[in-house]
Amino acid sequence: MRRVEHVMGFPVSVRIDDEDFPRAPVDDLFAWLREVDARFSPFRPDSEVSRLDRGEVRTASPGLREVLDLCEEYRIATGGAFDVRLPGRRLDPCAVVKGWSVQKGADLLSAAGATRFCLNAGGDVIASGGPWRVxxxxxxHADRLCTVLDVTDRAVATSARYERGDHILDGRTGRPATGLLSMTVVAPTMTEADTVATAAFALGAEGVAWAAARENCEVFAVDAGRRVLRSAGFPGVAGPVVAA
Structure with missing residues (x-):
């Protein structure tokens, strides 16, 4: 089964290789992502995030509380470089919401019996079963690859400047983080992979060692000087891409 939809501001595709997998869990996956977009987007004035930011909601829902707790965990871990509450700006937990919600979507598929699938959310990939090449x-250079990964039961997320420019800010200064060109993290879950990649990017050059030191994380980065930096266990291989 293969399906692609545009949701949360980016294309989301799913490929499931299990035979005769039912359509309903895939419907549930995309319904969940649309619900998250409606509730947690800071770009929607009627979302829970926007209403909480304006003081119209006093108590966050359990899902949003979980997201905000993760945001605070990473703010502390990065010494304030990763911060979703910058002065003069609206509350913006998107850096956690994306990975968190996509992981929960993958969990829905697994709970429904999917054992081999690839879920790609705007270029960040959950590879279940495998191996998959990402x-x-x-x-x-949009038409080139830095490397190809051979992954099984892992999530791969990249933070970079090439799609949205200097959109990741260093919370310590309030200015764009420019020490890295890209940061890719491989982790057991997309929640961790995506958030660690963004937090490390916000840290700049020091974020490479910070991310590599986190348990179960492997990293591949290109710094502003165009040096390639990777952790020893990063699963890079040569060969064609069959899932990206």
Missing amino acids: GVRHPE
Whole structure:
């Protein structure tokens, strides 16, 4: 089964290789992502995040509380470099919401019996079963790859400047983080992979060692000087990309 929809501001595709997998869990996956977008988007004035930011909601729902707790955990872990509450700006937990919600969507598929699938959310990939090969885009050339990963039961997330420019800010300064061109993290869950990648990018050059030191995380980064930096266990291989 294969399906693609545009939700949360980016394309989301799913490929499920289990034979005769039912359609309903895939419907549930996309319904869940649409619900998250409606509730947690800071770009929607009627979302829970926007209403909480304006003081119209006093107590966050359990889901939003979980997201905000993760945001605070990473703010502390990065010494304030990762911060979703910058002065003069609206509350924006998108850096956690994306990975958190996509992981929960993958969990829905697994709970329904899917054992081998690839879920790609705007270039961040959950590879269940496997092995799957996932390409990491070159930060300066859209038609090139830096490397190809051979992954099984892992999530791969990249934070970079090539899609949205200098959109990741260093919370310590309030200015764009420019020490890295791209940061890719492989972790057991997309919640961790995506958030660690963004937090490390916000830290700049020091974020490479910070991310690599986190348990169960492997990293591949290109710094502003165009040096390639990777952790010893990063699962890079050569060969064609079959899932990216």
